[in-house]
Amino acid sequence: MADLANDPWAGVAAEFSFVPGLTYLNTGSEGSMPRRLQAVLGEAVAKWASSPSQAFFFDPLLDSKETANRARMAAFVGARPQEIVLTDNTTMGLAMVIIGFPWRPRDEVVTTQHDHFSMYSPLGVAASRVGIDVVELPLPSPPERPAQIIDAFEAAITPNTRAFCFSHITFTTGLRMPVSQLCALARSRGIATIVDGAHALGMLDLSLHDLGCDFYAASGHKWLNGPPATGILYIRDAQTNPWNLAAVISEKSASVGNGLTIAEALQKRGELGGPAYLTLARTADFADTIGKRAIETRILTLSDIVRRRAAELWGEQCLYSVGTAADTDAMRSGLVAFLPSRDPLRAYDADFVNGIVQTLVQRGIWVLCTQFPNAAGDTTRQMNALRVSTSLYNNEDDVDRLFAALRAIYD
Ligand SMILES: Cc1ncc(COP(=O)(O)O)c(C=O)c1O
Structure with missing residues (x-):
């Protein structure tokens, strides 16, 4: 239940009209609209x-x-x-x-x-x-x-x-x-x-x-x-x-x-x-009523939690987005991409990453699979990542549900 009295972000989230049970972590593809808009x-x-x-x-x-x-x-x-x-x-x-x-x-x-x-x-x-x-x-x-x-x-x-x-x-x-x-x-x-x-x-x-x-x-x-x-x-x-x-x-x-x-x-x-x-x-x-700086901070804070949880499960090397080190701070965003595996070669296995994304979507957790060449620029073998967007209507429970579902997929 949204704690509207103590958590202003719960109040923001309550403005949106997602279907019950949906964990929406794909704002990078499309956002939603508050009811009043x-x-x-x-x-x-x-x-x-x-x-x-x-x-x-x-x-x-x-x-x-x-x-x-x-x-x-x-x-x-x-x-x-x-x-x-x-x-x-x-x-x-x-x-x-x-x-x-x-x-x-x-x-x-x-x-x-x-x-x-x-x-x-x-x-x-x-x-x-x-x-x-x-x-x-x-x-x-x-x-x-x-x-x-x-x-x-x-x-x-x-x-x-x-x-x-x-x-x-x-x-x-x-x-x-x-x-x-x-x-x-x-x-x-x-x-x-x-x-x-x-x-x-x-x-x-x-x-x-x-x-x-x-x-x-x-x-x-x-x-x-x-x-x-x-x-x-x-x-x-x-x-x-x-x-x-x-x-x-x-x-x-x-x-x-x-x-x-x-x-x-x-x-x-x-x-x-x-x-x-x-x-x-x-x-x-x-957005100005909430505050642009406050929104940016909220989004980056949630994305840091995603970074940390992924690194705890599969090691820092699973992150394709920058980690939480101070010297990479300026390169962070609300999109976090990682390989849900400790085996770096699975990055080249599109079926593996796509399969996980599809399973999550079937369980009501929307994330995306992205592809890109490796650092050497080899365009013949694309790497694959699970991409998570944390927006102003998300909270730590959404991130918990994502990682609980990821662990369940592996069990
Ligand atoms: C980096 C980037 N540029 C452009 C687009 C296209 O956006 P639009 O739907 O606003 O044309 C996207 C859509 O995901 C995107 O990720």
């Missing part, structure tokens, strides 16, 4: 339906310019209103940037072997259409210190390097990348930074200006627990559009720099998910 969404849909054209042209919270909701999300992530576009998801934001970027043949992009298909897919289009070269760096799982990653990016720079494209938090192992250092390095060499922030919005206390990236795409429907199909795209200094991005999904691409900013043009794309964007802005209010 489900109600906001329903009311916004009803308002839109009551006079659709009035809503589209004139309602300050539902209109097609999205001025108010963009401003709210900008304040939430430490950006200026003009720098934010409301999108359907991270995939859309990354595609807007990568397909709209003025690549030249032989431009080089440095990314990693732990990035998402949403990044590789538009890069693949640019590679085949324009002839850019994409360099995928291997990453150790886990790295020992952030400098290992920064050095690898620096070593990959050539006179043709045009962009660094990487995740803030990798979906494979939950590695939090040294974003501000990578962006500073890129900036000092005239290289653009395109960051996939799918897992950071709502998990971390974000300030995009402090991170220093040029472009940042994120999901509203994962860790922030906004409505399905919501996200944001950040474009640094969108008023001047320093990278000369073209508006590829827009009714007004010809107006960029000629009446409209790049962000305004990318927002002007026909009928939008107005009710969902209005609700996304209210979700930011919900």
Whole structure:
């Protein structure tokens, strides 16, 4: 039973409407929505339906310019209103940037072997259409210190390097990348930074200006627990559009720099998910009421418990995410990936790890199986991990249930 009087997080969890018996540890794939925001969404849909054209042209919270909701999300992530576009998801934001970027043949992009298909897919289009070269760096799982990653990016720079494209938090192992250092390095060499922030919005206390990236795409429907199909795209200094991005999904691409900013043009794309964007802005209010820093601390504290329990059962070497040592602190996130075995070779046995994940799901415990190349970058033999997400609605009992079920699977 939730102890609402003594535990404020029990009060937060009570806002959500998971079916009884479900242990939801897969926010990395999709978050949920608090009941009160489900109600906001329903009311916004009803308002839109009551006079659709009035809503589209004139309602300050539902209109097609999205001025108010963009401003709210900008304040939430430490950006200026003009720098934010409301999108359907991270995939859309990354595609807007990568397909709209003025690549030249032989431009080089440095990314990693732990990035998402949403990044590789538009890069693949640019590679085949324009002839850019994409360099995928291997990453150790886990790295020992952030400098290992920064050095690898620096070593990959050539006179043709045009962009660094990487995740803030990798979906494979939950590695939090040294974003501000990578962006500073890129900036000092005239290289653009395109960051996939799918897992950071709502998990971390974000300030995009402090991170220093040029472009940042994120999901509203994962860790922030906004409505399905919501996200944001950040474009640094969108008023001047320093990278000369073209508006590829827009009714007004010809107006960029000629009446409209790049962000305004990318927002002007026909009928939008107005009710969902209005609700996304209210979700930011919900998170601010709890406190972004408090949410980040809560999520990391729970993920530390997962790290410790896994290491107790299968040894520290079972962790693909960083452990709890102080010098890896900055690389922690709310995603923890590990091999539920003491035999490191079982990492290459997809059936073994997948089988455990499927059994857990059948028992009402949602986690995910992720795949990634080893530190040597061998793409022919993928390693497999069990990935656990601990979100603001989870608690230590959820972690206990996960590990009790894992022990039971082995008995
Ligand atoms: C790192 C990463 N990037 C992008 C995505 C795609 O997110 P969206 O559904 O918001 O497009 C995911 C989804 O899991 C992800 O893990």
